[in-house]
Amino acid sequence: xRYAQKTAIAQRRTVCVAFGGSNFITLTIAANPATFxxxxxxxLSGPKGAAPVELTARPGVAFVAAPTSFNFNGLGQxxxxxxxxxxxxxxxxxxxxxxITVEASTGYVHE
Numbered sequence: 001x002r003y004a005q006k007t008a009i010a011q012r013r014t015v016c017v018a019f020g021g022s023n024f025i026t027l028t029i030a031a032n033p034a035t036f037x038x039x040x041x042x043x044l045s046g047p048k049g050a051a052p053v054e055l056t057a058r059p060g061v062a063f064v065a066a067p068t069s070f071n072f073n074g075l076g077q078x079x080x081x082x083x084x085x086x087x088x089x090x091x092x093x094x095x096x097x098x099x100i101t102v103e104a105s106t107g108y109v110h111e
Contacts, residue, residue: 017070036083
């Protein structure tokens, strides 16, 4: 999630975060800087240049419930596919006391 948010800022494009079930994430990046969704998007290249289609959590790690998919705009803020602001997102990970939070106003991702 941090990588998706930082990439959105660096490339000034929408990065879409789609949760598939409780243990993997798909990241795509908008082909056009002016769009708020990833309908014309490609896979987001990973830090080492590979194009990940799905980022799967290691065995034993999963979200308690599959989170709602959302996008980061070019400022790194979480938005809907229509460009409207998202509320703060909190995702609970199974087997740990901490949750992952994506702040609504900044997109900052933290425990």
